Amino acid sequence: MTMTLQTQSQGVPIVEPQKAIIEVRNAGKIYSVKGRSALTVFENLSYSIPERSFLSIVGPSGCGKSTLLKLVSGLEPASSGEILFKGRKITGPADGMIYVFQQYAKSIFPWRTVIQNIDFGLQSHKRLGRKAARDLCMEYIRLVGLEGYEDYYPYQLSGGMQQRVVIARALICEPAVLLMDEPFSAVDALTRAILQELLLKIWQTIPVTILFVTHDVEEAVFLSTHIISLTKSPARIHEDLDIDLPYPRDQIKTRADDRFNAIRQKLFASIFLQEKGMAPGKV
Numbered sequence: 459m460t461m462t463l464q465t466q467s468q469g470v471p472i473v474e475p476q477k478a479i480i481e482v483r484n485a486g487k488i489y490s491v492k493g494r495s496a497l498t499v500f501e502n503l504s505y506s507i508p509e510r511s512f513l514s515i516v517g518p519s520g521c522g523k524s525t526l527l528k529l530v531s532g533l534e535p536a537s538s539g540e541i542l543f544k545g546r547k548i549t550g551p552a553d554g555m556i557y558v559f560q561q562y563a564k565s566i567f568p569w570r571t572v573i574q575n576i577d578f579g580l581q582s583h584k585r586l587g588r589k590a591a592r593d594l595c596m597e598y599i600r601l602v603g604l605e606g607y608e609d610y611y612p613y614q615l616s617g618g619m620q621q622r623v624v625i626a627r628a629l630i631c632e633p634a635v636l637l638m639d640e641p642f643s644a645v646d647a648l649t650r651a652i653l654q655e656l657l658l659k660i661w662q663t664i665p666v667t668i669l670f671v672t673h674d675v676e677e678a679v680f681l682s683t684h685i686i687s688l689t690k691s692p693a694r695i696h697e698d699l700d701i702d703l704p705y706p707r708d709q710i711k712t713r714a715d716d717r718f719n720a721i722r723q724k725l726f727a728s729i730f731l732q733e734k735g736m737a738p739g740k741v
Contacts, residue, residue, distance in 0.1 A: 464728035476509035479531060479635060479667050483665050484539035487525055499525050500693040501538065505686065507669065509634075512661055514670045516725060517688035517696075518732040523671045524639050526688075530669060531557045543635070556633040560640040562621040566612050573599065573608040579627035598626040601663065603656060618649035622656070629660065635667045643673070651709050654680060658707060675725045679718055680707060687725055690732050697725060705706050 478613050483690070486501035499522040507513050515523045528534040532551040541548045543555065559565055566575045576595045585596065594652055602622040612620050622643060627637060642650045658681060661668055672678050678685050680699060687697035699721065703712055712718055 462651040480507040481542040486538035488537040498692040514682040521688040522693045554634040556628040563727035583631040602626045
C-alpha cells in the first residue's frame, strides 16, 4: 500500500464535505440493574459522522461517551434505534472498524516483538508473503515513528511507544473508521502531546475517519474537525461544534490561538458546571 499525504499548498489537509460514514438514528441504551431501576444512558440520540472527519466526544463523567463508542463499534447492541455504517445497520463488530482501547499494555502481546505484534494485525486482515508482509509492517512502523525498534519487546518500550505499536497494528488492517477510547490518558503530558501530533499526521496521511473519546477538552479541540459534548445521563447532545482551526496544528501556535481558547473555555465551563450539578450553560 502506498500512503500519500493529501494536503493543499499551505499544508492544510484536503477534507472535502463527504457523505456520512456512520449514522446514529434515535439510538437508546438502557442497562438493567438487578434490584434497582433501569439506568437510561441515553435515548433518541441522533448524529451523522462525515467520512474523513475527526470527531471527538466529550462530556461529564458517566454521560455515556464510551458506551456510545461501543454501540458504534458493535461491541454492544443499542436498546432502541439503530446505527448504520456505510448505510448498513450494525448488528455486531463491523468489518472496516478498529477499536483502540485505553489500556494499551493489555492490547499487545508481551511475547511478540514490535514487528510481530503489527504482523499479527496484518495476518488477521490479509495474507501476504513473508517479504511483502515485513515490508508493509515496516511501512507502518515508520509511520508511527518506531523505526529501529522493530525487534524490541513491549517491556523494552515506554508507554507511549507501546501505544504506537497498538496504533500501527490497528492501522495496518486498513480500517475505514478508527475508534479510540481515551487512548492517551495513561501517558505523561509531554508524551501525550507528541502522540496527539502523531495521530494528526496519521489522519492526514491515511484516508480514515476517527471517532475519539476523551475527558480532556483541550485535547479534543486540538485534534478535531468536529466535537460533540454530551450532557449527563440520560445524555443528549448539548454542543455540536465545527472546529475551524487550520491544519496542520502545532502544540504551541494552535494553543495560543484565541479561537482555540474560546472553544476550550466554552466546553470546559459547560462540562464543569454539570459536574457540580448545575444545568449546562447556566452560570
